[in-house]
Amino acid sequence: MDSNPVPSFVTEWVNLADPRLGARAVSASDEFFAPKEGLLGVAPAVFIPDKYGPVGKWMDGWETRRRRDAGHDWCVVRLGLPGVIKGFDIDTSHFTGNYPQAASIECCRSAEDVPGAATEWTTLVPAMALKGNSHHYIPHADFGAGSTWTHLRLNIFPDGGVARLRVYGKVACDWSARSASELYDLAAIQSGARAVACNDAHFGRPSNMLAPGRGVNMGDGWETRRRREPGNDWSIIELGHPGRIAKIVIDTAHFKGNYPDRCSVQAALVAAVPGSAVIAQSMFWPVLLSEQKLSADAIHEFAQLNDLGAVSHIRLNIIPDGGVSRIRVWGNPARS
Numbered sequence: 001m002d003s004n005p006v007p008s009f010v011t012e013w014v015n016l017a018d019p020r021l022g023a024r025a026v027s028a029s030d031e032f033f034a035p036k037e038g039l040l041g042v043a044p045a046v047f048i049p050d051k052y053g054p055v056g057k058w059m060d061g062w063e064t065r066r067r068r069d070a071g072h073d074w075c076v077v078r079l080g081l082p083g084v085i086k087g088f089d090i091d092t093s094h095f096t097g098n099y100p101q102a103a104s105i106e107c108c109r110s111a112e113d114v115p116g117a118a119t120e121w122t123t124l125v126p127a128m129a130l131k132g133n134s135h136h137y138i139p140h141a142d143f144g145a146g147s148t149w150t151h152l153r154l155n156i157f158p159d160g161g162v163a164r165l166r167v168y169g170k171v172a173c174d175w176s177a178r179s180a181s182e183l184y185d186l187a188a189i190q191s192g193a194r195a196v197a198c199n200d201a202h203f204g205r206p207s208n209m210l211a212p213g214r215g216v217n218m219g220d221g222w223e224t225r226r227r228r229e230p231g232n233d234w235s236i237i238e239l240g241h242p243g244r245i246a247k248i249v250i251d252t253a254h255f256k257g258n259y260p261d262r263c264s265v266q267a268a269l270v271a272a273v274p275g276s277a278v279i280a281q282s283m284f285w286p287v288l289l290s291e292q293k294l295s296a297d298a299i300h301e302f303a304q305l306n307d308l309g310a311v312s313h314i315r316l317n318i319i320p321d322g323g324v325s326r327i328r329v330w331g332n333p334a335r336s
Contacts, residue, residue: 009086012086013170016167017040017152023079024037027076028073032063033063039062039162044164045060072158077165079149088137092133095163099133100160107149109149171191187209187327187328189210201235202223209222209324209327218255222324224318241334245330247328248265248305248329250300252298256296263289263294265317266286266315268311269309
């Protein structure tokens, strides 16, 4: 496996092609060796040396048969949520003698589940060479000058297998029609929230805490390594919209011998600044939720909060370390 450094867009933005958000591979030219659904697997691809099926070697991803004509294969993905794309990862992990020689990516906007023949596609990534068993990170360039997309088409030349496709971007969420008197989960991915920083994510990224539903296992949450020094772990979340917070929910589902002993939440209304600046500021943000005791594998609701007015970011402190499955931040959206 190559050692390409992970770019910042991978940790700063949401995977719009996450099945937990409703993303689906809706059509493909061929899926003889491995189904198109494998392309969007949430977990990293794995390789099982002695696993075979009726058509040949089992591979974790999407894999087409060997083409015997002049064409190429493709797969259309409906994004889980419309969004502005910031970067891609075309991952050929474990595909060595059967990866495509090249790939390109097109995007479109469509109200249909499967875009029709008349759909206008825009090329965001021209054909580029691929390597086997590698991550191919394609950072934000123009990508449609801030356009919002609903679907993409991954073209592979001429055939072969791709383990995973990640599509990182900013969720497009229209707050203009939402009532300021109603409560919304401002920390939900569907609301446009994102995790922007943390001090540690050894076992799971903080972005998992913003996903829909309850976590399915310990891997579906934010979990830090065992802390062996003084202090505590923390993560910073940019809310989907600034708002006045009424209730916070901390869910430690599946975390039993490794849940945090306590937690607290700080918050502030912050202008758009680089992540490093937010980290430095967050140490001095006022307290929204004072230190609270947590328990294993449980939902904790906290409604006794300090009134800080409208806030745009929160800092979740877990004391001293451990895992949190989900966080919900219920509030009234602020009007500018």
